[in-house]
Amino acid sequence: MNEKKINILIVDDENGLRLGAQRLLQDEGYEVETAENGETGINLGTSKNFDVAVIDLKMPDVDGLDVLKEIKSKYPNTICFIATAFASYDTAIQSTRLGAFGYIPKPFTPEELIYQIELGVKQRELIIESDRLKKEREENLLEIAYEKSRLNTIIKSISDGVLVINRVGEVVYFNYAALKFLNICELKIGDAAILKLPEKILNLITKIFAAETILLKTFTTQIELLPNNELVIEAACTPVPHPDGNIAGVVIVISNITQFKQIEQIKSQFVSMVAHELKTPLAAVQGFLNIMLDDTIPLDKEKEKDYLARSVIRLNGLKDLVNDLLDISKIELKAKQREIEEIHIQDIIHNTIQLLELELKKKNISIDTTIEQDLPIIKADQNEITRMITNLLSNAIKYNKENGKIFIDALTKKNYVSIRIKDTGIGMKPEETSELFNEFYRAKNEKTRGISGTGLGLTIVKRIVDSYHGKVEVESEYNNGTTFIINLPINNN
Amino acid sequence: MILIAIIDDDPDILDASSLVLKSKGYDVITANNPSDGYKIVKEKKPNLIILDVMMDEPDDGFFLAQKFRREKIKTPILMYTSVSKAIGLDFGKSEIVPVDDFVEKPISPDELVKKVEALLHKVEEKR
Numbered sequence: 001m002n003e004k005k006i007n008i009l010i011v012d013d014e015n016g017l018r019l020g021a022q023r024l025l026q027d028e029g030y031e032v033e034t035a036e037n038g039e040t041g042i043n044l045g046t047s048k049n050f051d052v053a054v055i056d057l058k059m060p061d062v063d064g065l066d067v068l069k070e071i072k073s074k075y076p077n078t079i080c081f082i083a084t085a086f087a088s089y090d091t092a093i094q095s096t097r098l099g100a101f102g103y104i105p106k107p108f109t110p111e112e113l114i115y116q117i118e119l120g121v122k123q124r125e126l127i128i129e130s131d132r133l134k135k136e137r138e139e140n141l142l143e144i145a146y147e148k149s150r151l152n153t154i155i156k157s158i159s160d161g162v163l164v165i166n167r168v169g170e171v172v173y174f175n176y177a178a179l180k181f182l183n184i185c186e187l188k189i190g191d192a193a194i195l196k197l198p199e200k201i202l203n204l205i206t207k208i209f210a211a212e213t214i215l216l217k218t219f220t221t222q223i224e225l226l227p228n229n230e231l232v233i234e235a236a237c238t239p240v241p242h243p244d245g246n247i248a249g250v251v252i253v254i255s256n257i258t259q260f261k262q263i264e265q266i267k268s269q270f271v272s273m274v275a276h277e278l279k280t281p282l283a284a285v286q287g288f289l290n291i292m293l294d295d296t297i298p299l300d301k302e303k304e305k306d307y308l309a310r311s312v313i314r315l316n317g318l319k320d321l322v323n324d325l326l327d328i329s330k331i332e333l334k335a336k337q338r339e340i341e342e343i344h345i346q347d348i349i350h351n352t353i354q355l356l357e358l359e360l361k362k363k364n365i366s367i368d369t370t371i372e373q374d375l376p377i378i379k380a381d382q383n384e385i386t387r388m389i390t391n392l393l394s395n396a397i398k399y400n401k402e403n404g405k406i407f408i409d410a411l412t413k414k415n416y417v418s419i420r421i422k423d424t425g426i427g428m429k430p431e432e433t434s435e436l437f438n439e440f441y442r443a444k445n446e447k448t449r450g451i452s453g454t455g456l457g458l459t460i461v462k463r464i465v466d467s468y469h470g471k472v473e474v475e476s477e478y479n480n481g482t483t484f485i486i487n488l489p490i491n492n493n
Numbered sequence: 494m495i496l497i498a499i500i501d502d503d504p505d506i507l508d509a510s511s512l513v514l515k516s517k518g519y520d521v522i523t524a525n526n527p528s529d530g531y532k533i534v535k536e537k538k539p540n541l542i543i544l545d546v547m548m549d550e551p552d553d554g555f556f557l558a559q560k561f562r563r564e565k566i567k568t569p570i571l572m573y574t575s576v577s578k579a580i581g582l583d584f585g586k587s588e589i590v591p592v593d594d595f596v597e598k599p600i601s602p603d604e605l606v607k608k609v610e611a612l613l614h615k616v617e618e619k620r
Contacts, residue, residue, distance in 0.1 A: 279598070283575055310505055
């Protein structure tokens with residue numbers, strides 16, 4: 001406003017006054033335009049936004065009040081003065097009503113005119129500033145409204161449930177995830193929390209409200225909404241402080257921890273199974289040792305030696321079990337950090353057969369191996385594939401009959417290398433086959449009595465095969481033998 | 494002569510327990526699975542049954558104990574347990590486990606004999 005010159009319009013049919021005022025105001029540094037009659041005045045005054053207009057009341061063509069009216073309707077912020085020699089109370093009221101800022105009685109002195117113009121200019125500046133502020137405020141409000149709706153959208157789309165309670169215990173905000181996790185069908189803003197929320201959450205809210213000072217921490221609780229860990233949620237309640245120092249309410253964030261709980265359950269089941277498996281051989285060995293230490297129980301040398309030998313067998317089994325458990329945890333770690341190299345399956349098969357030669361001889365079992373010429377090389381961790389073949393082959397020996405046979409085939413089947421290990425052993429019943437890959441499962445019947453094992457061998461096989469996105473199949477006929485088929489994908493990348 | 498039946502799928506436990514009880518002058522018969530166990534109890538009518546809680550399947554021992562009670566076999570049962578704490582089952586003498594006492598594995602000969610004597614004594618008193 002300072003850089004731009006102030007525009008003034010003078011509408012007056014009196015030449016002398018008009019030109020005199022123009023010269024006077026131009027000397028004061030204003031930019032001045034003039035109109036010698038009402039019509040020109042209207043045209044000029046509505047053609048651009050003048051800062052100030054001085055309008056003569058009595059003009060031959062158009063009345064000054066009409067000029068005022070036209071200018072004001074186009075540019076309400078133009079400061080208009082009515083100049084007249086016929087000042088009357090009525091016209092004063094009328095012109096003020098039409099939006100005139102002031103009244104300049106004719107004749108006026110240059111000082112009077114300049115004084116009035118300066119007042120008008122000040123008013124104009126105030127009006128423009130207040131307009132600017134008003135506009136700014138409106139823009140801010142729009143922004144806030146936009147921000148609010150954006151926040152709303154964000155909260156509505158997060159996967160956790162969000163629910164806010166005010167200090168009188170009413171629900172003041174919630175998203176749909178909150179309804180879903182709380183298993184509530186209907187909830188309205190203003191509903192009493194006590195009627196809708198689970199008791200465990202209400203207890204936390206009560207605790208927060210009951211505290212003497214605001215506890216700036218989050219209280220959490222876990223709730224099993226559906227039995228058997230089918231829906232478990234965790235609710236985190238945090239107080240919201242009010243500027244007045246009290247609590248404004250409580251924000252409750254509800255997350256679905258069902259999967260976490262299920263994994264926890266599987267883990268703890270596994271741990272108790274492991275504990276049982278570890279404790280069984282220990283109990284046997286300790287039982288023997290307790291007898292040997294007890295002086296009241298007579299024990300001959302031969303029996304004592306038998307007990308010691310059996311203890312060693314149980315401890316060996318325990319050692320195998322620990323090794324198998326370590327292998328399982330290694331497979332899980334190794335899926336991330338295994339040593340992948342090119343592997344010739346036929347070499348691994350031959351090495352494994354050599355390794356188990358003693359066992360084969362003990363039961364006089366013969367092996368028939370058929371390996372496709374140019375069997376594709378696969379990329380895998382040598383130790384894992386060796387472990388897989390070893391477990392399957394040693395099972396084929398353990399559960400075989402005396403003088404039995406084992407057939408090993410390896411061939412290409414579409415995108416897989418298919419390894420088949422078939423024995424002529426005791427076989428399995430269908431209900432046993434279905435449980436085969438479960439941890440610690442061992443088929444127990446009169447035929448398997450006396451065969452030792454950890455119950456983890458096939459679990460390890462399955463985990464290795466799964467980790468390479470392969471498939472393992474089993475076919476078995478009770479009393480006639482079992483066939484395991486491993487399909488490993490040929491990965492050329 | 495007092496006859497005790499031991500039913501457990503672990504041959505080493507069977508052997509060790511038998512030896513302990515035999516050394517104290519009891520007669521012992523054994524079975525390493527629930528169905529044989531049921532058979533020897535029906536046939537030989539022992540004075541006491543020692544039963545492992547976990548045989549082939551978890552709960553096998555429980556089921557066998559319940560079966561005996563359903564068939565009005567009132568012979569006292571001493572139950573062997575090994576993982577009661579690990580699996581969160583804190584055994585008490587509850588209705589659903591119709592046994593008379595528990596022995597936690599590994600078995601100390603002293604404790605086993607004491608519990609056996611106590612149970613047999615109780616039966617004696619009832620008569």
